[in-house]
């Protein structure tokens with residue numbers, strides 16, 4: 835009988851986890867275009883909420899010339915260093931392996947009319963920069979995700 839209480843608690847814990855996982859993700863749709871612009875420069879999320887970012891490349895130029903991705907970086911990441919290093923990381927979705935641990939979430943590089951998505955848990959409170967790291971894009975394709 836002594837072990838019933840802990841087991842019961844454990845079961846309740848798992849039930850709670852399952853319930854939490856069942857909460858649908860909140861979708862944030864972001865478009866990227868041939869003018870090297872995201873439609874959103876600022877996104878607000880609640881810490882711990884499940885977020886699904888859907889990236890749509892609404893442009894028509896070929897992927898090799900005007901591909902777009904979406905990369906959410908941890909606060910304090912050296913953006914210029916990340917972008918410079920990532921320019922040559924074509925086979926890794928333009929995310930330099932050396933900066934992999936600075937990435938909170940990302941959507942892979944998309945060609946014209948393609949859509950990609952990523953689901954993640956909104957990170958700790960703070961301001962997070964997101965960019966398109968396709969070579970030459972990050973200066974224009976940049977925004978801030980605010981978690982609070």
Ligand SMILES: [Cu+2]
Nearest residue numbers: 902966968971
């Ligand atoms: Cu881009």
